[in-house]
Amino acid sequence: MKLIFIDIDNTLLDFDKYTEESLKKGFKRFSLPEFEPYMLDVFHQENDKLWRKIEEGTLHIDGLKHVRFQRVFEALHIKPSFDPTLFEAYYRSQLFESAIPVDGAYKMLDYLSKKYILAVASNGPYEQQIHRLSLAKMDRYFTYFFISEKIGYSKPSPFFFLKAFGEINANRTDIILPKDACIIGDSLTSDMKGGFNAGMHTCFFNKKKVDTPPDRIDFAISDLSKISDVL
Missing domain, CATH: 3.40.50.1000 (HAD superfamily/HAD-like)
Structure with missing residues (x-):
């Protein structure tokens, strides 16, 4: 070898630990319902589906930011008063500084x-x-x-x-x-x-x-x- x-x-x-921390902060920042543990599972389910599409070549990685939190909020039955891509931008900014x-x-x-x-x-x-x-x-x-x-x-x-x-x-x-x-x-x-x-x-x-x-x-x-x- x-x-x-x-x-x-x-x-x-x-990535999992970062995601949990950033979602909790993001839900407070954007005045969404109180974050609950099951919401993390829902995020991973929807996120994994999108990454499978990226791996299969049916979704470009740039397309992820346009649909990820739209899908997550729909799965959680949350109707935000803002464009979900704003939450995506916040999430990515937090990830950029996560290590x-x-x-x-x-x-x-x-x-x-x-x-x-x-x-x-x-x-x-x-x-x-x-x-x-x-x-x-x-x-x-x-x-x-x-x-x-x-x-x-x-x-x-x-x-x-x-x-x-x-x-x-x-x-x-x-x-x-x-x-x-x-x-x-x-x-x-x-x-x-x-x-x-x-x-x-x-x-x-x-x-x-x-x-x-x-x-x-x-x-x-x-x-x-x-x-x-x-x-």
């Missing part, structure tokens, strides 16, 4: 960076993701940054990884092949499927301990600090 791709949201940085590390992330990066070339592999806005990694002081561990907005494709598209390997091997004499690489991530549909289809090894961060398809996953961990057990 020579190269490790690592996802950002809910692998390195805690809550997942437990064990720094220990994992310290370990992996001493053994392998590390590359970010993330679906999301380029400037936002780079800024958040910088805030968390995680950017220093990585040689390459592959983010869907800039690369032009979203995981699990094979073109995402084709472009990534093309850039990595552009000035190398010792070509790195997919069989020499592994992807670490929390998503079965983008990280594991994308890595499997690209011919790479896959390491599933199974924080939520869900059932996993054995044919697509080479390794699984539920604690990032235990990465040395498998890599």
Whole structure:
């Protein structure tokens, strides 16, 4: 193994924790009904549906901001007195400054960076993701940054990884092949499927301990600090 791709949201940085905090603040700021725990579940359900469309190539990431909170408010039976895109703008502004590390992330990066070339592999806005990694002081561990907005494709598209390997091997004499690489991530549909289809090894961060398809996953961990057990 020579190269490790690592996802950002809910692998390195805690997207779920950020979302809960920002929704609570946002509901107060916009004078919406009192935030309740079930509302977080509804957000994730609607958000996940939209990200599946992005992964499938049927929704562009720029389109997300126009429909996400419209869908969320409809599912919650909330009729805001403002354009939902205003809440989206607030949510994104909060996310831009969010860098809550997942437990064990720094220990994992310290370990992996001493053994392998590390590359970010993330679906999301380029400037936002780079800024958040910088805030968390995680950017220093990585040689390459592959983010869907800039690369032009979203995981699990094979073109995402084709472009990534093309850039990595552009000035190398010792070509790195997919069989020499592994992807670490929390998503079965983008990280594991994308890595499997690209011919790479896959390491599933199974924080939520869900059932996993054995044919697509080479390794699984539920604690990032235990990465040395498998890599």
